[in-house]
Amino acid sequence: MSVLVNKDSRIIVQGFTGSExxxxxxxxxxxxxxxxxxxxxxKGGQQHLDRPVFNTVSxxxxxxxxDVSIIFVPPAFAADAILEAADxxxxxxxxxxxxxxxxxxxxxxxxxxxxxxxxxxxxxxxxVMTAGEAKVGIMPGFIxxxxxxxxxxxxxxxxxxxxxxxxxxxxxxxxxxGIGGDPIIGTTTxxxxxxxxxxxxxxxxxxxxxxxxxxxxxxxxxxxxxxxxPVVGFIAGVTAPKGRTMGHAGAIVSGEEESAEAKKKVLRAxxxxxxxxxxxxxxxxxxxLGVSA
Numbered sequence: 001m002s003v004l005v006n007k008d009s010r011i012i013v014q015g016f017t018g019s020e021x022x023x024x025x026x027x028x029x030x031x032x033x034x035x036x037x038x039x040x041x042x043k044g045g046q047q048h049l050d051r052p053v054f055n056t057v058s059x060x061x062x063x064x065x066x067d068v069s070i071i072f073v074p075p076a077f078a079a080d081a082i083l084e085a086a087d088x089x090x091x092x093x094x095x096x097x098x099x100x101x102x103x104x105x106x107x108x109x110x111x112x113x114x115x116x117x118x119x120x121x122x123x124x125x126x127x128v129m130t131a132g133e134a135k136v137g138i139m140p141g142f143i144x145x146x147x148x149x150x151x152x153x154x155x156x157x158x159x160x161x162x163x164x165x166x167x168x169x170x171x172x173x174x175x176x177x178g179i180g181g182d183p184i185i186g187t188t189t190x191x192x193x194x195x196x197x198x199x200x201x202x203x204x205x206x207x208x209x210x211x212x213x214x215x216x217x218x219x220x221x222x223x224x225x226x227x228x229x230p231v232v233g234f235i236a237g238v239t240a241p242k243g244r245t246m247g248h249a250g251a252i253v254s255g256e257e258e259s260a261e262a263k264k265k266v267l268r269a270x271x272x273x274x275x276x277x278x279x280x281x282x283x284x285x286x287x288x289l290g291v292s293a
Contacts, residue, residue, distance in 0.1 A: 002130040002175045003150070003195040003202075004092050004119070005068055009134050012060045012090075013038040014081050015072035017048050024072065024096075024138050025049055031141040033134045036064040057081075057088040067091040070127065070136050078123060079104035083111055086118045093186070094136050095122035105184040112186065120186025126156035126178035129163075139163070139176065147172015149285060150196035152189060153208035154181045154215075155236060158278055162206050162234075165282025171291065174202040181210070189215040190222055197229055204230045204285050207272065209263060211237035216263050224270035230288040233272040234281055235260045 005011075011028070015021040016038020026049055029035050037052040037060050044055035054060040057069065069090045073081040078097040085093045100123050112120055121128055127137010132146035143160060145167040153159040159178050166173055177192045179185055189207065196202045209216035216235065223231055237260045267274050275284050286292065 002133060003199050004121070004128050004130070004175060004177065005134040005136050006130050007034060007133040009034055009068045009092075009136070010064060010066045011035045011068045011070065011134070011136060012054075012057070012064065012066040013070050013072065014057065014085065015074075016040050016051075016053055017043055017046075018072060020096075021072035022049065024070075027138075027141070028070075028135050031135040033136065036066055057084045057090065061088045061090065068136060069093050071095040071097055071123075073097055075099040075101065079108050082108050082120060082123075086112060086115070086120075089117075091118055092128070092136075093118060093120045094125070094127050095120065095180075095186075096125065096127060096138060097122075098124040098182075100124070100182070102184060105182065109184055109186075121177065122180040122182075122185060124182040125180030125185070126159055128178070129173075129176045131173040131175075137178065139178070143167060144176070145172040148174055148201060148203040149206060150174050150199065150202040150204070151176040151206045151208070152192040152196070153178055153206075154189075154210050155208060158208045158234070158236060161278050162208060162281045165279075166206070166285065169282040169286045169291070171204075171282075171286060171289070174199060183213075188218070190219040193219045193223060193231070197227060202229065204232070204289055206281055206285060207231055207233045208278075208281075209233070209235045211235070211260050211263075212258050214258070217266050220267045220270035220272055223272060227271065230285075231272045232281060232285045232288065233264075233267045233274045234278055235263045235267070235274070236278075
């Protein structure tokens, strides 16, 4: 089992023929992901990476029955690309683009809120990966091994670290979701936790957060009330000074519960197994599941 993407997904790439789209689409295809085509306005009718190119997402959906899109479109045009995908009937939209203007994302958020026919992952994220089935993003496929641990993270690099540790612990991954580190994103930490809690193929969840905002706090309080699987948590940014953005645009401490230590305290109180170092993520998950790492 998995969430969001799998071997039966039909994936298109927006920004298909650009340098980033070409490179990462090639990596996705090499992994075995079911990429059925791509979109680059003005280049419809061509072939690229042995896949058809379309002028619009609507044309791509009509011709390929695509239900997942990954976006490698420059920041100035990425918000429009998201809305185009949603309007065309794409079920899962993964936006890798970093630096989309906040005002643009406010409009996207308002347009997508309340819709249950599509889900946005990102922007500014590494994508979604279901081990052994579908790589939709920029995560390195070789570190994944099919298994039963779900991973949620704001940080691409820490996602890869957690995946590698879980693989080395002999557990493997169900689906890894990089939610993105921007102030305004689609799928939240809580949304991702709920998806993995409901997945029959996931036995445990790793939740990686950082300073700023309250996404991890909301997720932890839901886990305390409704969680049915063990959750291992890590919060990055323990030494970050208050009021300074650290790495991600959304990683800035502005309230009492937004520091790393404050978040860790709440997570522990809610039953999350918090580790103080990312080096302990894999061994802690093995420990709480009673598996020898």
